[in-house]
Amino acid sequence: MSEVILQVRGLRTAFHTEAGAWPAVDGVDLEVRRGEILGLVGESGSGKSVTGFSLLGLIDPPGEVVEGEILFKGQDLRRLDEEDMRRLRGNRIAMIFQDPLMTLNPVLRIGEQMMEAILTHEDVSRAQARERCRQALAMVGIPAPDKRLDSYPHEFSGGMRQRVAIAIAMLNRPDLIICDEPTTALDVTIQGQILYRMQEICRTHDTALIWITHDLGVVAELADRIAVMYAGRIVEAGPVDEVLDAPRHPYTRGLLDSMPANARPGARLRQIEGMTPSLSARPAGCAFRPRCPRAVERCAEQAPPVNLEGSRSFRCHVPIACENTAA
Amino acid sequence: MTSHHPPVIELRNVHKRFEQRPDLAQRLLALAGRPIDRRTVHAVNGVDLAVAHGEVLGLVGESGCGKSTLGRIVAGLHRPTEGEVLYQGEPTANLRGAQRLAYVLGVQMVFQDPQASLNPRQRLRQILAEPLKVHRLAPAGEIPSRVERALSAVGLERDYRDRFAHQLSGGQRQRVGIARALMVQPKFLVCDEPVAALDVSIQAQVINLFMDLREQHGLTYLFISHDLGVVRHISDRVAIMYLGKIVEQAPAAEIFSRANHPYTQALLAEVPDVRRRGRRFVPIKGEIPSPLNPPSGCAFHPRCPHAMPRCREQAPALEPIAAGHWSACHLNTQT
Numbered sequence: 001m002s003e004v005i006l007q008v009r010g011l012r013t014a015f016h017t018e019a020g021a022w023p024a025v026d027g028v029d030l031e032v033r034r035g036e037i038l039g040l041v042g043e044s045g046s047g048k049s050v051t052g053f054s055l056l057g058l059i060d061p062p063g064e065v066v067e068g069e070i071l072f073k074g075q076d077l078r079r080l081d082e083e084d085m086r087r088l089r090g091n092r093i094a095m096i097f098q099d100p101l102m103t104l105n106p107v108l109r110i111g112e113q114m115m116e117a118i119l120t121h122e123d124v125s126r127a128q129a130r131e132r133c134r135q136a137l138a139m140v141g142i143p144a145p146d147k148r149l150d151s152y153p154h155e156f157s158g159g160m161r162q163r164v165a166i167a168i169a170m171l172n173r174p175d176l177i178i179c180d181e182p183t184t185a186l187d188v189t190i191q192g193q194i195l196y197r198m199q200e201i202c203r204t205h206d207t208a209l210i211w212i213t214h215d216l217g218v219v220a221e222l223a224d225r226i227a228v229m230y231a232g233r234i235v236e237a238g239p240v241d242e243v244l245d246a247p248r249h250p251y252t253r254g255l256l257d258s259m260p261a262n263a264r265p266g267a268r269l270r271q272i273e274g275m276t277p278s279l280s281a282r283p284a285g286c287a288f289r290p291r292c293p294r295a296v297e298r299c300a301e302q303a304p305p306v307n308l309e310g311s312r313s314f315r316c317h318v319p320i321a322c323e324n325t326a327a
Numbered sequence: 328m329t330s331h332h333p334p335v336i337e338l339r340n341v342h343k344r345f346e347q348r349p350d351l352a353q354r355l356l357a358l359a360g361r362p363i364d365r366r367t368v369h370a371v372n373g374v375d376l377a378v379a380h381g382e383v384l385g386l387v388g389e390s391g392c393g394k395s396t397l398g399r400i401v402a403g404l405h406r407p408t409e410g411e412v413l414y415q416g417e418p419t420a421n422l423r424g425a426q427r428l429a430y431v432l433g434v435q436m437v438f439q440d441p442q443a444s445l446n447p448r449q450r451l452r453q454i455l456a457e458p459l460k461v462h463r464l465a466p467a468g469e470i471p472s473r474v475e476r477a478l479s480a481v482g483l484e485r486d487y488r489d490r491f492a493h494q495l496s497g498g499q500r501q502r503v504g505i506a507r508a509l510m511v512q513p514k515f516l517v518c519d520e521p522v523a524a525l526d527v528s529i530q531a532q533v534i535n536l537f538m539d540l541r542e543q544h545g546l547t548y549l550f551i552s553h554d555l556g557v558v559r560h561i562s563d564r565v566a567i568m569y570l571g572k573i574v575e576q577a578p579a580a581e582i583f584s585r586a587n588h589p590y591t592q593a594l595l596a597e598v599p600d601v602r603r604r605g606r607r608f609v610p611i612k613g614e615i616p617s618p619l620n621p622p623s624g625c626a627f628h629p630r631c632p633h634a635m636p637r638c639r640e641q642a643p644a645l646e647p648i649a650a651g652h653w654s655a656c657h658l659n660t661q662t
Contacts, residue, residue: 043526044497157614158390187389187553189611189630192597196608214526217556217599221606241604258531260560261601265579268538269560271531275496 002034005175005208006055011068013047013054015279016061022279024050024063026232029306029313032176035206037199039219039240041255042229045276048212051229052178055210056095057085073175091121094169098181100161104153110137110164111149117171136167140197159190163197170201176208183218195222216255220244228252231277231287238312248312248319250294286317294318333416334377335515335547336401336434341410343371343396368618370396371407372571375645378515383541383548385562385579387555387594389615393571395519398551402436402517432462435508439520441500445492451478451503452488458510477506480543481536498529502536509540515547522557534561555598559583564651567591570618570626573645577652587654590627625657633658 013025025047032038042048054065057077070077072093077085089095097103105113114133115126122129130149137145140163153161162182169177179198183191199222202209211223219226220240227237228251236249247253256262257270274291277283283290289299296318304315345368349357357363370393378384388394399405400412403419412419414430422430438444445454455474459465465473475485481502492500501521508516518537522530538561540546552558558565559579566576567588575588586592593611613630616622622629628638637657645655 043528159614187615188555188597188599189389189593190615191599192608193610196610199608215599216527217601220601221599221603221608224605244601244604255527256601258528259601260531260534260556263560265560266538268535269531271535272528275498275529276526 002036002206004031005034005073006030006032006210007069007071008055009069009071011051011054011065011070013050013059013063013065015063017280019280021066023066023232024279025054028068028229028232028234030210030227030234030237032208032210034175034208035202036225037202037209037211037223039223039226040210040212040229041214041216041219041226043214043276045231045279046229047232048229049180052095052180052210052212055178056089056093057082058095087121090117090169090174091172092174093176093178094172094174096162096165096169096177096179096182098184100158100165101153103165104161106153109150109152110156114149114164114168114171117168121172132171133167136171137164139170139201140164140167141193142167159186159193162186162194166194166197166201170205170207173205174207176210178210178212180212181214182211184213184215191218198222216244216259217261228255231282232279233287233315234313235288235316236312236314242312246320246322248307248309248314248322249288249316250292250318250320251288253320254291286315294320332380333413334379335415336376336378336549337413337416338374338376338397338401339411339413341371341374341376341397341400341407341412342369343393343400343405344369344408366619369571369621370618371400372621373410374571374573376566376573376576378547378549380514381541381545381547382564383550383562385558385565386549386551386568387553387558387565388568389553389594391570391615391618392568393618394551394568397568398436398517398519398549401515401549402434403431404436428462432511433513434515434517435511435513437501437504437508437516437518437521439523441497441504442492444504445500445507447492450489450491454492454503455488455507455510458507462511464511473510477510480509480540481506482532496529497525498532501525501533505533505536505540509544512544513546515549517549517551519551520553521550523552523554530557537561555583555594567594570616570621572626572642572655573653574627574656575652575654576645577649577654581649581652585649585652587648587652587659588627588656589631589633589658593630625655 008030011025011028012023014021014023028051040048053059055070059065111133115129118129118132133149134145137148142148142163183194223240226240226243227234230251236243236252254272258272263269272291285301286299286304289295298317304317306313306315347366349363353363386394400407419430452474455477456470459470474488478487483502522533550561562579565579565582566573569590575591586595611630624640625638625643628634643655643657645653648654648659
């Protein structure tokens with residue numbers, strides 16, 4: 001197996017309010033290896049994006065990473081000062097966001113923004129930097145990259161802008177890219193093009209990828225491993241095939257059952273009752289208990305610990321047995 | 328489709344063009360004698376469509392294909408530039424008085440973003456009572472009980488009547504959007520991406536609600552979505568739209584098992600499927616063209632793997648290829 005590039009242990013990120021500190025991320029463990037694609041799945045408010053932002057030290061007050069270790073190639077990122085973190089960001093670890101318009105500077109030509117990303121981290125000539133930018137745009141499939149370097153962000157379509165964001169993320173050949181819902185706003189045919197590019201880039205450069213999304217379908221097709229988040233915790237993780245074919249946690253089972261793809265057309269969907277608890281009203285014990293069909297008394301009293309089983313892990317007092325889950 | 332009933336909604340050769348209004352600079356230049364270059368978006372470009380009583384027609388397409396504009400035309404929110412809309416066999420443009428009201432109330436719309444379509448300063452009971460008051464459909468004394476019945480029909484507790492929209496979750500807000508549409512007892516709902524903004528587990532609840540309501544009230548839906556999984560689940564028939572035109576139309580089971588049009592085939596291949604693992608992505612080429620400047624001939628030809636010289640020159644017509652299955656592709660008429 002390839003080297004572990006990122007290891008997260010007991011990450012807690014809280015948001016401080018007058019009523020107290022609410023943990024949006026509440027004890028998350030993660031591991032990503034070189035060249036591996038990890039799908040981090042969850043619904044709105046599950047803490048998946050806050051987890052991604054925490055890894056890069058992008059949490060602003062009133063939010064704060066309060067606990068845990070973020071080991072990137074063995075080095076704890078929480079111990080780095082802001083200057084060292086800056087050297088790492090966009091260089092060894094890059095991030096791609098859902099809305100590239102938010103991250104591209106509207107008044108700078110694409111070429112200038114891209115060159116800045118290189119020149120910040122490396123001492124190369126402008127001509128060399130520009131040539132690398134041109135190659136990066138060509139790599140993500142932008143036609144006439146030479147000409148496009150002189151375009152402004154608004155002159156690109158949504159799908160093209162996301163390609164530019166990928167090209168920028170790839171400029172310094174990072175070891176890890178964190179992608180926060182990068183294809184959610186795109187149409188399916190355009191999403192397919194982006195997924196193709198990302199997959200190709202990861203294979204050829206052995207880049208590790210954390211793909212944050214609510215779309216189980218994308219994760220099923222793209223990822224090697226999956227981590228399912230609910231109310232700030234990873235409730236189940238493991239290889240994609242094993243988790244999706246035989247989930248152990250009732251929430252994962254519920255998510256799969258509520259997808260139209262897994263039901264007979266026209267039949268009632270097996271919905272998960274209720275809704276995700278808000279940050280300030282998370283139930284004690286297991287946060288999924290009020291919606292869980294399998295809940296027992298213990299679930300209300302005690303948060304389930306992480307159960308390890310081979311390459312898989314889950315947090316549940318009454319996990320679904322392996323043999324009963326073929327359906 | 329039953330033959331003795333006219334379709335609830337029928338569109339005949341409907342076009343909708345939007346013209347850019349000249350801005351100040353252009354108007355000033357026009358005074359100086361420079362002609363105004365008006366850019367026209369052909370959002371809907373010759374659509375024929377019929378929705379039978381009790382049917383769910385799924386309308387699928389990507390951004391900018393005109394599916395929402397078509398939905399708004401059906402609901403009477405846009406007037407077609409050309410062509411006609413028939414409600415229960417009558418052209419809606421000719422309807423007056425009570426008949427016009429029957430159409431206006433009979434076809435209601437559910438929007439994608441309930442946050443934007445609910446008045447933030449009204450309580451739910453005011454939001455839901457409004458249509459009854461505006462159209463004088465119920466005496467004042469009956470309104471509270473009608474509001475309560477509507478809330479319970481969409482699965483919301485009675486206490487919610489005093490809440491504001493911002494005090495609800497996304498799924499609950501969409502339920503209110505549906506309840507409001509149902510207040511006037513419509514026959515037909517135009518649902519424009521009604522579950523696109525919802526989480527998977529909440530999406531299932533709202534889809535179930537749509538299916539229950541259809542059964543209880545005998546409703547007919549035009550269900551607009553970009554999500555083929557959702558459309559497959561809820562629809563009896565499916566129409567696929569690309570750049571203002573319907574390119575394929577068939578019963579749902581048929582379209583998902585025997586897609587004919589290359590665009591439909593590409594769409595089906597690209598939809599992420601939780602049962603498919605470790606996929607090697609092979610993308611379809613090209614961008615979705617701008618409706619400001621659509622390609623000649625068949626609008627899909629620049630992206631189509633089967634494109635022939637003829638496709639560049641001549642737009643294919645929507646032709647029957649099997650019972651109830653229509654497709655607009657030159658491949659079908661090749662000899």
